[in-house]
Amino acid sequence: MHLHNTHAPTSEVPVVAGPCPALAVHDLSAGYPGARGAIQSVSFSVWRGERVGLVGPNGAGKSTLFKALVGLIPHDTGHVSIHGEDCSTSHRMIGYVPQQEEIDWGFPVTVRDVVMMGRARRIGWLRWPRRRDWEAVDAMLESVGLAALSHRQIGQLSGGQRRRVFIARALAQATDVLLLDEPFSGVDAAAEEEIMETLDLLRARGVSVVLATHDLGMAVNEFDRLLLLNRQVVAYGAPAAVFNADTLKRAYGGRLGVIEEGQRTLVIVDEHGCPEGAPMHTEGD
Ligand code: ADP
Numbered sequence: 001m002h003l004h005n006t007h008a009p010t011s012e013v014p015v016v017a018g019p020c021p022a023l024a025v026h027d028l029s030a031g032y033p034g035a036r037g038a039i040q041s042v043s044f045s046v047w048r049g050e051r052v053g054l055v056g057p058n059g060a061g062k063s064t065l066f067k068a069l070v071g072l073i074p075h076d077t078g079h080v081s082i083h084g085e086d087c088s089t090s091h092r093m094i095g096y097v098p099q100q101e102e103i104d105w106g107f108p109v110t111v112r113d114v115v116m117m118g119r120a121r122r123i124g125w126l127r128w129p130r131r132r133d134w135e136a137v138d139a140m141l142e143s144v145g146l147a148a149l150s151h152r153q154i155g156q157l158s159g160g161q162r163r164r165v166f167i168a169r170a171l172a173q174a175t176d177v178l179l180l181d182e183p184f185s186g187v188d189a190a191a192e193e194e195i196m197e198t199l200d201l202l203r204a205r206g207v208s209v210v211l212a213t214h215d216l217g218m219a220v221n222e223f224d225r226l227l228l229l230n231r232q233v234v235a236y237g238a239p240a241a242v243f244n245a246d247t248l249k250r251a252y253g254g255r256l257g258v259i260e261e262g263q264r265t266l267v268i269v270d271e272h273g274c275p276e277g278a279p280m281h282t283e284g285d
Contacts, residue, residue, distance in 0.1 A: 020084035021045035022208040023069075023094070023177045028078030030068035038064040040232050041077070046177070046208045046225075051199060053223035053239075054212040057252055060229045062212040063099065066179045070096045082177055095170030095178040100162065100186065105155040111165050112150040115140055118172030140168045144198050160191025164198050171207070178202065180211040184218070196222065216243075 023046040031038040039061040046052050054062050067073045069080055071087075080087040082094065095118075115137045116129055129137075141147045144164045149157065154165060163183045170178050184192050202209055210227070213219055219226055219239065226242040228234040228251050235247040 020081075022048045022050070022083060023210070024081045024084075025069065026079045028065070028068060028075055028080065030064055030073055030075040030078075032064075032073070037231065039068065039229070042229070042233055044227055044233060044236050046210060048176070048208055049203050049206045050208050050224045051203060051222070052208075052210045053219035053226045054210055054229060055214075055216060055219050055226055055251075056229035056234070060251070061231050062229060063181055065229065066096060066098075066181055066210075066212070069179060070094050072096075093173050093175050095173050095175035097163070097166040097170055097178070097180045097183060099181045100159075103162075103166075105162070107155075108153060110151050110153060111141065111146060111157070112137055114154055114165055115168045115172050118169035137172060140172050143201065144168045144171075145194075158191060159187040160194040163187070163191070163195050167195075167198055167202070171202075176205075176207045178207055178209050180209060182212050182214070184213055184215060 025045070026043050028042045029037065029040050042061075042065060044052075054065070056062055064073065068075045068078075069087075087094070112134075116133065119129070119133055119136065138147065138150065141150050144167060146161065146164055146168065149161060154162065157165065163180075167178070167180070167183075183195055187195070199209060199211075211223075220243060221239070223239060225237055226239045227236045228242050228247055230251045234251045235242040
């Protein structure tokens with residue numbers, strides 16, 4: 001059983017709606033030569049400053065959705081816009097922090113260098129960074145609390161610090177839509193808290209975040225909305241509305257349950273029949 005106290009009750013959070021959603025995804029389908037239709041006709045919108053949890057079993061297409069949104073894989077159908085501008089023609093970019101296994105931590109670059117890479121497109125690939133670029137990078141590192149580590153090699157950082165460096169790098173693209181793929185996997189509770197604090201900072205700046213997680217207890221308590229995916233959108237909306245017996249069955253095979261207990265929500269997994277990828281936590285409060 002996994003239980004989470006609310007870190008930042010969503011009701012306290014001012015989510016400011018602009019005239020257009022920060023991110024609007026319409027009828028997006030994508031896949032691979034050997035896995036056609038990994039995501040099918042996915043549609044959802046994220047408003048400015050909103051924090052959306054992307055949940056679903058292993059192989060549901062969460063990473064594929066992110067990769068299709070940032071153009072790492074082509075999409076077969078669909079349309080993506082940021083603040084009403086078509087992504088394929090917009091100068092605006094979507095920030096993306098991939099799963100940690102996809103990053104080579106032995107690569108001999110410093111924290112500062114990694115964040116500067118986020119500005120590369122803005123600087124232009126054939127020009128060296130100027131003083132104002134480094135100033136912007138240092139300001140970014142300051143804002144995520146990593147200024148003191150700016151000259152460290154990235155491999156020397158803790159799990160939570162690594163996540164924050166990549167959040168800073170994505171922000172250095174001057175983006176206000178950020179996709180985070182499993183940032184909590186493999187980090188301890190202290191690092192989890194650091195990452196949550198960074199997410200609070202982003203929210204205060206109006207950055208919209210879509211975050212893939214396996215931690216359903218956290219998802220239900222820490223996010224404004226949840227997108228429950230199983231190739232297609234099973235449900236999208238307020239956490240309490242998204243998790244019910246029907247939607248959980250459609251996504252996970254019905255081996256999860258949700259119990260409301262005062263201010264807290266428990267997500268319970270049947271440990272004898274846990275679906276692949278779903279958490280099997282046993283700790284109490
Ligand atoms: P999730 O992130 O929800 O675990 P993925 O997006 O990684 O799911 O995978 C969705 C489907 O696409 C799975 O069937 C997976 O095997 C397949 N897939 C993922 N990456 C590739 C790839 N590079 N080549 C072929 N198939 C892939």
